[in-house]
Amino acid sequence: MAITLTESAATHVANFLARRGKGVGLRLGVRTSGCSGLAYKLEYADDVNPEDRTFESHGVKLVVDPKSLAYLDGTELDFTREGLNEGFRFNNPNVKAQCGCGESFNV
Amino acid sequence: MPLLEISEPGESPPPHGRRLAAGIDLGTSNSLVATVRNGISVVLNDGEGRALLPSAVRYRTDCTVQVGYEALAEQARDPGNTIVSVKRLMGRGLRDVAYVENLPYRFVDAPGMVRLRTAAGVKSPVEVSAEILKALRSRAEAALGGALEGAVVTVPAYFDDAQRQATKDAAQLAGLNVLRLLNEPTAAAIAYGLDNASEGIYAVYDLGGGTFDFSVLRLSRGVFEVLATGGDAALGGDDFDHRVFCWAVERSALAPLSAQDTRLLLVHAREAREELTAHTEARLEAALSSGEMVGVVLTQRELWDMTAHLVAKTLQSAKRALRDAGLRASDVKGVVMVGGATRMPHVQRAVAELFSQAPLNNLDPDKVVALGAAIQANALAGNRASGEDWLLLDVIPLSLGVETVGGLAEKIVPRNTTIPAARAQEFTTFRDGQTAMAIHVVQGERERVADCRSLARFELRGIPPMTAGAARIRVTFQVDADGLLSVSAREASTGVEAAVTVKPSYGLTDGEVTQMLRDSFEHAKDDLLARALREQQVAAQAMLGTVESALAADADLLDAGERVRLREALEELRRLACGSDHRAMRASIEALNRLTEPFAARRMDRSVQRALAGRRVEELK
Numbered sequence: 190m191a192i193t194l195t196e197s198a199a200t201h202v203a204n205f206l207a208r209r210g211k212g213v214g215l216r217l218g219v220r221t222s223g224c225s226g227l228a229y230k231l232e233y234a235d236d237v238n239p240e241d242r243t244f245e246s247h248g249v250k251l252v253v254d255p256k257s258l259a260y261l262d263g264t265e266l267d268f269t270r271e272g273l274n275e276g277f278r279f280n281n282p283n284v285k286a287q288c289g290c291g292e293s294f295n296v
Numbered sequence: 297m298p299l300l301e302i303s304e305p306g307e308s309p310p311p312h313g314r315r316l317a318a319g320i321d322l323g324t325s326n327s328l329v330a331t332v333r334n335g336i337s338v339v340l341n342d343g344e345g346r347a348l349l350p351s352a353v354r355y356r357t358d359c360t361v362q363v364g365y366e367a368l369a370e371q372a373r374d375p376g377n378t379i380v381s382v383k384r385l386m387g388r389g390l391r392d393v394a395y396v397e398n399l400p401y402r403f404v405d406a407p408g409m410v411r412l413r414t415a416a417g418v419k420s421p422v423e424v425s426a427e428i429l430k431a432l433r434s435r436a437e438a439a440l441g442g443a444l445e446g447a448v449v450t451v452p453a454y455f456d457d458a459q460r461q462a463t464k465d466a467a468q469l470a471g472l473n474v475l476r477l478l479n480e481p482t483a484a485a486i487a488y489g490l491d492n493a494s495e496g497i498y499a500v501y502d503l504g505g506g507t508f509d510f511s512v513l514r515l516s517r518g519v520f521e522v523l524a525t526g527g528d529a530a531l532g533g534d535d536f537d538h539r540v541f542c543w544a545v546e547r548s549a550l551a552p553l554s555a556q557d558t559r560l561l562l563v564h565a566r567e568a569r570e571e572l573t574a575h576t577e578a579r580l581e582a583a584l585s586s587g588e589m590v591g592v593v594l595t596q597r598e599l600w601d602m603t604a605h606l607v608a609k610t611l612q613s614a615k616r617a618l619r620d621a622g623l624r625a626s627d628v629k630g631v632v633m634v635g636g637a638t639r640m641p642h643v644q645r646a647v648a649e650l651f652s653q654a655p656l657n658n659l660d661p662d663k664v665v666a667l668g669a670a671i672q673a674n675a676l677a678g679n680r681a682s683g684e685d686w687l688l689l690d691v692i693p694l695s696l697g698v699e700t701v702g703g704l705a706e707k708i709v710p711r712n713t714t715i716p717a718a719r720a721q722e723f724t725t726f727r728d729g730q731t732a733m734a735i736h737v738v739q740g741e742r743e744r745v746a747d748c749r750s751l752a753r754f755e756l757r758g759i760p761p762m763t764a765g766a767a768r769i770r771v772t773f774q775v776d777a778d779g780l781l782s783v784s785a786r787e788a789s790t791g792v793e794a795a796v797t798v799k800p801s802y803g804l805t806d807g808e809v810t811q812m813l814r815d816s817f818e819h820a821k822d823d824l825l826a827r828a829l830r831e832q833q834v835a836a837q838a839m840l841g842t843v844e845s846a847l848a849a850d851a852d853l854l855d856a857g858e859r860v861r862l863r864e865a866l867e868e869l870r871r872l873a874c875g876s877d878h879r880a881m882r883a884s885i886e887a888l889n890r891l892t893e894p895f896a897a898r899r900m901d902r903s904v905q906r907a908l909a910g911r912r913v914e915e916l917k
Contacts (some may be wrong), residue, residue, distance in 0.1 A: 204862040205302060205334045215302065231300050233335065267524060269299065274335075274438040276299025 194213035198268040200246030214250030302334040315445040317677035318436040319669025324383040325505040329432040330670035337667040340439045353427045354378040355414035363431040375400040377415045385421040387459035422466045429470035447476040448673040453479040453522045475676040481511035482520040484632045487668030502634035506532040510614045512621045526617030533637030540565035600642040631655040698737035699745045702830040722771040729761040743823035756785040758792040832881040836873035853898040
């Protein structure tokens with residue numbers, strides 16, 4: 190399995206990285222917190238640590254630490270618009286329940 | 297379900313932890329709202345993908361309000377109820393408004409700020425601006441999927457206290473929590489990242505639709521200081537369009553045009569002018585209502601020649617501002633370009649020549665102010681990691697001052713002064729031989745100390761005994777970038793000093809600030825009366841003391857009749873001093889003053905004689 194970006198997400202990430210002017214890719218992760226136990230982490234990646242797993246999707250490098258990967262395997266990150274709002278969304282097959290907000294979840 | 301954004305490494309907010317903040321450029325012609333998203337400052341567009349919101353508000357008879365393009369579309373049909381360029385009226389009385397007779401509005405003169413009579417009732421410029429801000433706020437909240445934590449609103453660097461306060465009031469009325477008012481040129485500099493480890497002098501050249509502003513900023517240790525501002529309130533991109541329009545009328549030998557045709561041709565003139573930014577020639581075509589066709593070709597070179605005098609005018613203002621700041625063009629480390637009209641290549645070239653360097657122009661000049669405001673808002677809302685440099689530019693929400701004799705508050709740092717700030721004022725002793733002075737630091741707008749907030753008290757001791765009014769005590773207020781106030785007092789002749797540090801905003805909520813401001817307006821008249829009364833009481837006590845001590849020392853200089861009259865006058869003043877009629881008190885003080893004039897003259901002669909007794913003329917040279 191792996192972690193992937195939709196084409197729309199990849200286009201936006203590549204664009205943001207270019208405007209930011211630095212960074213090797215995108216770091217995805219989870220941490221314990223939030224109303225349903227776990228929360229997503231979505232950050233620019235400036236470095237890749239030796240233990241990290243990396244994936245390539247539509248030309249964008251994705252960096253995940255091994256602990257997070259257990260919760261994220263098979264996830265597809267999408268970029269969507271809702272009215273004027275826009276942003277990223279995790280489509281994570283491992284999720285059993287999430288809080289109404291989608292910022293935290295459990296498996 | 298909210299959508300996620302990308303954070304800087306290690307700065308992912310906790311779930312629901314991202315604080316939504318926006319930067320707002322509340323412009324004369326157009327306004328914008330921006331936010332930091334995915335770590336990048338971006339302008340938020342409306343549902344139709346438009347970034348600009350025309351600063352136009354139309355009031356209708358059914359009390360509904362149209363804002364932006366909707367309002368602008370009705371301007372020609374309903375000019376009296378469609379308010380444009382309201383920024384020029386902010387914090388202004390009717391007398392302060394330039395060209396008031398040319399404006400199509402029904403003005404109502406009101407104390408403080410002018411009001412406008414509209415189909416939906418009388419509106420203040422603050423309310424009109426609040427409508428624009430409300431529209432931007434709902435745009436931002438729709439785009440960010442939640443309520444805004446706060447906003448930074450930009451104002452011209454030359455805005456005074458009244459204009460700044462009016463802007464802040466408008467934002468509050470629009471339901472915005474104002475994190476800070478930020479000077480427009482400073483916002484532009486922040487958008488270019490000049491706040492990060494840059495030090496030195498920067499210039500901001502802002503050629504908008506109808507105004508030209510030029511500012512000289514000094515950046516040191518993260519604080520921008522506006523050294524000088526200059527410009528022309530009646531020079532902007534519109535004047536360039538007007539030149540093109542006149543040229544087209546001449547070239548086509550048109551008869552005087554109707555208002556409608558004038559507008560039409562001006563729109564085409566503007567389009568042609570904008571096209572010439574990237575092209576060497578542009579075709580200007582229009583079908584007039586008379587059936588006449590206009591079709592002319594304008595070259596880039598022709599545009600540059602016919603508007604060279606306008607560009608030269610902007611450079612003159614720029615040079616004047618530099619001169620005011622005591623600087624040369626070569627002292628400027630960078631020039632930021634703001635305003636759509638700065639896209640014109642001949643403007644860019646002229647600025648580059650003046651400063652011998654290419655101006656900063658890789659950000660959209662229409663958006664740069666809003667982009668910088670958003671960066672500042674994001675930092676102030678607390679979305680940046682600790683340890684990062686904070687850029688602090690704030691204004692003092694309420695005046696700071698000291699208590700003077702009679703329980704009156706003397707303001708030293710007026711409300712809305714940008715910080716950091718330092719102000720000093722000299723005070724003196726009230727009684728003969730006074731060796732200490734209690735300094736009571738207060739905050740508030742009211743005239744009496746009892747109605748202000750007490751911040752701190754300290755004493756300056758060791759003043760050498762002198763006659764009342766001879767000591768010179770310099771009280772200095774210093775507010776640093778964190779809003780911390782330190783007050784020091786120093787007596788000039790001995791150099792004795794005392795100081796205290798306080799945090800003026802501590803414990804004062806926005807609600808309390810609002811209440812205090814409201815009170816100050818409501819009680820303005822009472823306060824003035826109270827002040828007048830206390831001032832006269834203080835003057836009366838001083839007068840009584842002086843005359844009593846003079847009588848004790850030199851009563852023999854007066855004959856019996858004079859002594860009786862003086863005693864009577866003293867009693868009269870003593871009686872009035874306990875009352876509340878400040879006018880009678882003043883009259884009595886003046887009467888006593890006149891009555892004692894000959895006495896004072898005789899005392900003067902006596903002391904001179906004593907001083908000279910037994911000394912030779914040569915010694916006195």
